[in-house]
Amino acid sequence: MSAARVFVARLAGCTVFDPAGDRVGKVRDVLVVYRKSHPPRVVGLIVEIPGKRRVFVSIGRVSSIGSGQIITTGLINVRRFEQRGGEVRVIAELLGRKVAFNDNTGDATIEDVAIKETTESEWEITQLFVRRPKTSASPFAKGITTFATWAEVHEKATAGQAQSAEHLIATYSELKPADLANALLDLPRERMFEVASELPDNRLANALEEMPESDQVGILTSLGDARAADVLDQMEPDDAADLIAQLPEERGEQLLDLMEPEEAEDVRLLLSYAPDTAGGLMTTEPVIVSADATVAEGLARVRRHDLAPALGAAICVTLPPYEAPTGRFLGMVHFQRMLRYPPHERLGTLLDQGLDPVRADTSAAEVSRILASYDLVSVPVVDDNHRLVGVVTIDDVLDYLLPDDWRSQDSDDDIGRRAAARNDLKTGSIPLPGTRRSAHGES
Known part of the structure; x- marks a missing residue:
């Protein structure tokens, strides 16, 4: 396998093939585990296969990564992926996390992570692509970017704490609504609420329409009333009616009063039918x-x-x-x-x-x-x-x-x-x- 470094954010959506050249699915994330004195080790890929099921593919079963595609060896286990304690999803949990340089030169935000094969079938994080805080007051200014090794920085938050959702949302920008919904549902619950709160109204509305009703209610409940009403305005009236019907009656009426009058009228009409x-x-x-x-x-x-x-x-x-x-x-x-x-x-x-x-x-x-x-x-x-x-x-x-x-x-x-x-x-x-x-x- 090539020893060139691979940036994880660019792997998202890459097609996975079996040895015969048949399409298996698409990469949705990379799974790593932290180590005490070495950079995090890559344990495998989270791959979405037909049926919207996400499965784990061990990095040892990956024979080639490159040119926008990944080749695996042999059959893969199609059991639904379940994250274990100590495992960290790079795209979902590491991108956007705050780090501080060990030489006291300041803080930065992780925008991408480079992984590389160090020995046969052993991969680890070799570099972080980070952005320092901006120094200009201009709203269009951005901080400078640089590379850092894992040993040169330390995290400012403990593993599992919420981090900026900006880079994760950028990674999700081209996903179809159903795929975005699945990606959100795969996140830890608090992280899901955080990312949902930062999505544009129309993107969040489209994703909610593809979710089970219990998860719709959970996300809508995590939003303020004004934001929740804006998202409902962007949903199809029948989907908005189904969602409001799952809420306590008083909360549903509050949201209907905050919605645009024309949208609320359509939803009220639908709620009047069995x-x-x-x-x-x-x-x-x-x-x-x-x-x-x-x-x-x-x-x-x-x-x-x-x-x-x-x-x-x-x-x-x-x-x-x-x-x-x-x-x-x-x-x-x-x-x-x-x-x-x-x-x-x-x-x-x-x-x-x-x-x-x-x-x-x-x-x-x-x-x-x-x-x-x-x-x-x-x-x-x-x-x-x-x-x-x-x-x-x-x-x-x-x-x-x-x-x-x-x-x-x-x-x-x-x-x-x-x-x-x-x-x-x-x-x-x-x-x-x-x-x-x-x-x-x-x-």
């Missing part, structure tokens, strides 16, 4: 246009980068107003159908005549059967006056069908759960979690 109905599953922000809108306008609307794929699969056509609850619902136009017509064609002439909307009180089981029977990605939801109030998308149904702890389930159970879900769709015997509180009390 959780096992179309109204309880739907999102209130579909793409809505008039019958006179053209194909070109419709395609421009679904081209928005912030639009979820399921919502971009079809456009709702209504009479004014064009925000839920709208004027009378006229129909839907599917994305594929728009592609078959010239840009100037009016969407009112392309409505899917075979798709009927469901009422807000339609059962979740019936909505699921409609989506499955007609191979739909979404189905419109109307009120008693035939006004569009939202759409139920396939991901809304999947979130409902899967058990509450599906994000943390081992992938060994996936086949059985999928088979059970398919059987539920066919028979209508869908379990009713009953996790959302209605406006009139517990459902």
Whole structure:
């Protein structure tokens, strides 16, 4: 194996391959243990394999690190990773930690860590890339950077204490929401709260949407009321409603009062429906246009980068107003159908005549059967006056069908759960979690 030093922050996201060249997963962190008179020793890598499971790969099973990829030898143990006492995750716990130089020349912050193979299959931390405090009052100024060996510095905080989350957040900057959620959940609880508090509102909102409800509540509770309301504003209304429903009623009302009025109105509407109905599953922000809108306008609307794929699969056509609850619902136009017509064609002439909307009180089981029977990605939801109030998308149904702890389930159970879900769709015997509180009390 090459004896060149490797910077840990650059390993994050690198692909891991087995000896045959098949992809195993991606590196999420490096695990080290402290030693009394030597630099910390690398014991292995934390690798995320398909199914979002994180496993431990011993450094002795790594045959090559370089060129953005890692080669392992033989099979790896796919048992879920559990951190042991004395082990330290470099990215999650060491980056951002404060150190002081032993020669009394000042303090610095660890921005990256270099590891190197010292003997056959033995790796250790050889250098720290650190940044000293800035000396200028300018808000754009930064301190100088330098390299230091482990022996030249000592930590200002004991292992396990909180440190600046800035560099860890930078490492997570390119992760997708589901991967960011998993990365946060892998952190020690206090560290998770610290990093969550420093994430931008929209990034934290996206990550919360991918977490189990108990962890959502824990993070939201750790935030101040004003910050929590800002994060809820950035969440999809249905996800925000599900989260608020898990809070004590008084706390939920406080947060709703602090949210933007339009966002809070959508959430209150969703909370008024039972959780096992179309109204309880739907999102209130579909793409809505008039019958006179053209194909070109419709395609421009679904081209928005912030639009979820399921919502971009079809456009709702209504009479004014064009925000839920709208004027009378006229129909839907599917994305594929728009592609078959010239840009100037009016969407009112392309409505899917075979798709009927469901009422807000339609059962979740019936909505699921409609989506499955007609191979739909979404189905419109109307009120008693035939006004569009939202759409139920396939991901809304999947979130409902899967058990509450599906994000943390081992992938060994996936086949059985999928088979059970398919059987539920066919028979209508869908379990009713009953996790959302209605406006009139517990459902």
